Amino acid sequence: MAPPSSSSPPPPSSSSSASTPDETPLPSYAAYKFFTVSSPAPYVAHVQIQRPDKLNAFSEAMWLEFGRVFAQLSGDADVRAVVLSGAGERAFTAGLDVQAAAKDGTLTGDGGKKVDAARRAKGLRGQIEEFQGSIGAMERCEKPVICAMHGISLGLAIDIACCADIRICASNTRFAVKEVDIGLAADIGTLARLPKLVGSTSWVKDVCLTARDFSAQEALSVGFVSQVHEGKEATVRAAVGLAAALAEKSPVAVQGTKELLNHARDHGVAENLRYTQLWNSVALQGEDFPAAILSVLKKQRPTFAKL
Numbered sequence: 001m002a003p004p005s006s007s008s009p010p011p012p013s014s015s016s017s018a019s020t021p022d023e024t025p026l027p028s029y030a031a032y033k034f035f036t037v038s039s040p041a042p043y044v045a046h047v048q049i050q051r052p053d054k055l056n057a058f059s060e061a062m063w064l065e066f067g068r069v070f071a072q073l074s075g076d077a078d079v080r081a082v083v084l085s086g087a088g089e090r091a092f093t094a095g096l097d098v099q100a101a102a103k104d105g106t107l108t109g110d111g112g113k114k115v116d117a118a119r120r121a122k123g124l125r126g127q128i129e130e131f132q133g134s135i136g137a138m139e140r141c142e143k144p145v146i147c148a149m150h151g152i153s154l155g156l157a158i159d160i161a162c163c164a165d166i167r168i169c170a171s172n173t174r175f176a177v178k179e180v181d182i183g184l185a186a187d188i189g190t191l192a193r194l195p196k197l198v199g200s201t202s203w204v205k206d207v208c209l210t211a212r213d214f215s216a217q218e219a220l221s222v223g224f225v226s227q228v229h230e231g232k233e234a235t236v237r238a239a240v241g242l243a244a245a246l247a248e249k250s251p252v253a254v255q256g257t258k259e260l261l262n263h264a265r266d267h268g269v270a271e272n273l274r275y276t277q278l279w280n281s282v283a284l285q286g287e288d289f290p291a292a293i294l295s296v297l298k299k300q301r302p303t304f305a306k307l
């Protein structure tokens with residue numbers, strides 16, 4: 001959502017109470033059932049998980065929709081930065097919908113048919129791959145994503161947070177890598193990404209093996225989150241402020257920085273430097289680089305074309 005020009009019609013009003021009142025719902029995202037997407041600032045999208053009565057627990061339909069939301073945001077030239085938060089006062093998300101998983105066998109791999117172990121395993125592997133892919137859409141989103149957490153943040157909450165570019169939280173956030181307590185090794189990304197996000201392997205094994213709760217302050221002390229705020233509202237406000245600041249910068253530079261940092265996480269220095277040469281040999285030919293330099297020299301705020 002680019003800033004409206006003076007001739008733009010007023011933003012459409014929505015009957016949904018899902019977005020906070022000062023945010024404009026984005027019409028092209030109105031069809032989603034479990035997520036609202038609104039615009040609290042120019043070029044900023046705020047995605048809210050909308051299942052507060054179940055503490056925002058994720059059913060299969062939800063995680064599939066989550067992937068579609070972030071794929072759309074990735075290709076949306078009117079979006080330059082994204083905030084993700086959970087609706088309601090109690091939870092960012094209580095993780096996997098354990099009631100659905102227990103009742104209808106969401107993750108059985110057999111599609112409801114009687115099949116042998118090899119075929120069940122193949123089906124299950126496909127389901128896990130699809131689940132990983134849906135949550136990973138946030139990491140693949142070309143725009144930076146700020147995850148603003150509060151309250152209950154369990155299991156899948158950590159998988160999701162690990163895919164974000166920046167994590168911040170409210171002081172009441174109660175985190176846990178809960179999977180061991182429901183009888184499984186976390187398989188949607190926490191075990192792959194968390195050790196690369198924080199410095200201490202001992203701490204990672206502590207929280208992943210014990211499934212114990214850890215607080216916002218503990219998360220801050222190990223570097224899992226970079227800011228702690230007093231309450232949900234202040235946390236979301238801080239996330240939106242951060243996103244708005246990113247959205248003012250060159251989208252070529254911001255999106256390139258995300259791409260190159262994610263590449264650096266997964267590759268060696270020499271390989272990343274080579275990739276950076278190639279990336280910037282394209283990016284530096286664009287108009288953003290000279291425009292940004294000129295605005296620094298002239299002490300003016302630059303504007304950049306959509307990307």
Ligand SMILES: CC/C=C\C=C\CC(=O)SCCNC(=O)CCNC(=O)[C@H](O)C(C)(C)COP(=O)(O)OP(=O)(O)OC[C@H]1O[C@@H](n2cnc3c(N)ncnc32)[C@H](O)[C@@H]1OP(=O)(O)O
Binds near residue numbers: 057097100154155188
């Ligand atoms: C292949 C596998 C892929 C992914 C795996 C992901 C792993 C995980 O996410 S592990 C974490 C799973 N989550 C949990 O174990 C949390 C379960 N919930 C609870 O333990 C409690 O709800 C609580 C978080 C401690 C909060 O308790 P309380 O304050 O007493 O609230 P409740 O009354 O229990 O909850 C309110 C309402 O929400 C429903 N709900 C809460 N969590 C979930 C959930 N994870 N799944 C489904 N539903 C949940 C709860 O049933 C209540 O609903 P009512 O209709 O009001 O009964």
